[in-house]
Amino acid sequence: MLRGLWRLTWLEIKIFLREPLGVIGTVGLPVVIYIGAGRLLGPRVGRVSLDVPRFVSADLPIFTSVLIATSAVLSLVAIIAIYREGGILRRLRATPLRPYTILTAHVAVKLLFTAVTLASMVLAGRRYYPIPAAVPVLSFAGALLFSTLSILSIGFLVASIVPTARFAQPIGTLIFYPMLGLSGLFVPIESFPPMLQAAARALPLTYAVSLLRGIWRGEGWSAHIGDVAALTLLFVVFMAVSARVFRWE
């Protein structure tokens, strides 16, 4: 049902744009905050002087990307919960639309707006965070898209277990922010106790951060085959589990 997928995706994009708060929260706010932070930190970052923490100078793009991917996943969780609670999923399912078509449409919308947000940030923030010429932008975008897809698979699992729309946001946050903490973005994974290390290695964010960081620094994809394989494997596993436990009503 490719035709149905295209129509539904296009409709969902229009519907999303009709809700001003959603658009401001997803696209507008990150861009504004990015520029605001740029005005405060920008000049120092540009010079990469010693007093700037390593995190700000090197990992800020990674951090921003992962955060935006995560918030896309959170809003996917929320929208699926709302659609389920309102009986919209149930109604769509009682049509020739295949279930995966319905979910794919939502993933497509989220990926699109993630891309739009990041592109606007890069464009609007050029003055404050000039992207070093050495960064393979397209490759990085590809890595980010791939990582987002893998993180979305956990989103589906969370969307399956969230009881009502009201719990979607808090439960999603409770799951995704610790994941962010474990991802190795702030503290190297090797410094965690063994238990937490094991947990970190079972989560896609860890591999996403490693992949994104590497690509940003100009390392080739070949140096990150392990990350790609892990992200793919986790995607397959989480999607398989979600497909089993996903509730339509």
Next chain:
Amino acid sequence: MPVVHVSGIRKTYGRTVAVDEVSFDVHAGEIFGLIGPNGAGKTTTMECAEGLRAPDRGTISVLGMDPVRHAYALQERIGVQLQEAQLQKRIKVREAVGLWASLYRNAVDGDRLIEQLGLGDKRNAWFMTLSGGQKQRLFIALALINDPELVFLDELTTGLDPQARRAIWDLVRGIRQRGKTVFLTTHLMEEAERLCDRVAIIDHGRIVDIGTPAELVRRNCPERAVIIVTEDRAALERFRAIPRVASVTCEGSRFTIRGQEDDLVTEVIECLAEQHIRAIDFRTEHPTLEDVFLKLTGHSIRD
């Protein structure tokens, strides 16, 4: 061959038995109603026939197909309106109908359908701005978009005001007029009585009786009553003398004559004529499906 054939289905959720040993047929061209209180198993039964659920036991055939195994083939030929369904808050009427039209191989003209269902001036309105009646009309439009042979309507008029309800009833009769079969559920006895050609009464997951509304009343509640208002002082005696009258009660000048025979009305009229009794008012009282339900289940449908 019946359009819908349900035979001995059973469906449990955990330890709750939702429907048990439910069997009935829906014939071509009729409006068939499954009636019963909330939680009686109406929606479960209907969703099994729509292919949205699989019964634990028993068989269902819809248009000669197994609704679960042939779900996608069947969806081209049936129309579905689900209980308490919603659409995206900000989807336009025109967009919803357009989306649905794109999903089926044989779709009717969406714009004409919108007009026919009286939503012409709401074409560009968001779903969230529609009234309850308009939402239901939109759902009927979506159920009719593929020109289905069989239409499922689950609790179509629940929550609507009487005027909107009547308008919807006319629409449903219109569906039958176009030669389609309608299978609906309702907990409103008046709706069943006015709209359905045949009904099945379901209570606690079991079918209690099936027939036309008139048959069900005759079979289960054969009592009739004639109510006469007269100032004639001898009336009480005269009425009691009518053959086969079960009882006559009197409150002031209002007499209630009860009996079981179809001839009761004729007998009473003859009595009035022969005895020259001047009646100020004369009316008959028929038991309704509501009475039938009470009689069959021992409780009111509203409990």
